[in-house]
Amino acid sequence: MVTDMTEGGISRHLISYSIPLILGNLFQLTYNAVDSIIVGRFIGKQALAAVGTASPVMNIIVLGISGICIGASVLMSNFFGGKKESMVKKEMATTAVFGVYFSLAVVFLGMLVTTPLLKALFVPEEILGIASTYLRIIFLGAPFTFFYNAISSAMKSVGDSKTPLKFLAFCSVLNGVLDVILIGIFRFGIVCSAATTVIAEALSAILCIWYVYRKVPLLQLKPAEFKIDRDLLKQTLQYGSVTALQQSCQPIGKLLIQGAVNPMGVDVIAAFNAVNRIDSFAFTPEQSISNGITTFIAQNAGAGKQERIKKGFKTGLGLEFCYWVLICAVTLVLKEPIMRLFVTGQNREIVSLGSGYLGIMAFFYIFPGFTNGFQGYFRGRKCMKMTLLGTFTQTSLRVIFVYVLTPVMGLNGVAFACAIGWSVMLLAEVPYYFCVEKRQRAQEGAL
Secondary structure (H helix, E strand, O other), X not given: OOOXXXXXXXXXXXXXXXXXXXXHHHHXXXXXXXXXXXXXXXXOHHHHHHHHHHHHHHHHHHHHHHHHHHHHHHHXXXXXXXXXXXXXXXXXXXXXXXXXXXXXXXXXXXXXXXXXXXXXXXXXXXXXXXXXXXXXXXXXXXXXXXXXXXXXXXXXXXXXXXXXXXXXXXXXXXXXXXXXXXXXXXXXXXXXXXXXXXXXXHXXXXXXXXXXXXXOHHHOOOHHHOOOOHHHHXXXXXXXXXXXXXXXXXXXXXXXXXXXXXXXXXXXXXXXXXXXXXHHHHHHHHHXXXXXXHHHHHHHHHOOOHHHHHHHHHHHHHHHHHHHHHHHHHHHHHHHHHHHOOXXXXXXXXXXXXXXXXXXXXXXXXXXXXXXXXXXXXHHOXXXXXXXXXXXXXXXXXXXXXXXXXXXXXXXXXXXXXXXXXXXXXXXXHHHHHHHHHHHHXXXXXX
């Protein structure tokens, strides 16, 4: 259902928009966690470590794709808020055609670089083969990942964040059920885990396309409309490429951090994989609230409602804080029981390593909550370069301090390195926010 955020209650819009995003992402993360749990318990800790070493590479691709789609979504939200429905369709067509070529290039390059890249990351020889196989199969799903993200971003740009949730939930549950049956019962290997992931991605994309052509006339494209508008492509790449780079900074950072963790042994790699899954549960709602802030601000910017933008941003930061209080308490209480889900009883060292890390990180989750809130504001204002600069600074510092702290503190050093990066990022974002607002007031005065 299309939703105009330029009218009505601000808190209601942000909450009703963010909750489906949070639930949808949690469904996806639940599948990822279940996948790791099943792999670790039924195939073994080497397979769990292999999935962990492949995950940062996978995330670079997924977040790079979603970055481009977010850039396109900002333009569509702006056009929708300004009542320019024909431009929404043109942007949709441009993104779709570009996505065909882009995703096929990702598949081709991914097949070529998988093994050399994993070797460069010092992946232990004992898990290199299965990690390479797993990652190559995942690369085959890149076109489906692009089209799901593109179409769901288009629906979100016009205020519909609920429908993509339904399809993602269905496919995540199906994916988990297939894993339980094929790996847990029939004991198929890691290839099956990768294959079911690609199947779920394909089904999600197909369901989104089917729904648009049944229910959303604004986004329906006729065959003759599938063409690239060069001016829109330029804007899409201008915003999308910067956002893609910004989105990719995080997994590139994780990739480099993985390089610091890998020499520490299979137990530490397995623990790091598990806590990364748990971290994702903590971060994703913060990112979902941020996406709600982006859409709200972009629509209202298109409508020229500046005062409403300020109120919406403050409301969004309030939601980020309330969420942090909740996730901090949950993490502190449940850190050990959650870690025990990933391994069998004899792997107590992995549980101990992960629990220690989570006990520290629970207090640090406040920092990405606020940095995500500011990132949402800057994207909505089309200040994409600041989102890239902030994320690049945070990622660079995090990687540097991981290599400094982990030799002394072990896995806990990763948590403190993250906190340092987020703190510096926030110190850069806050003054820049006031600069943007000051510039906006000056433009309003000139008019």
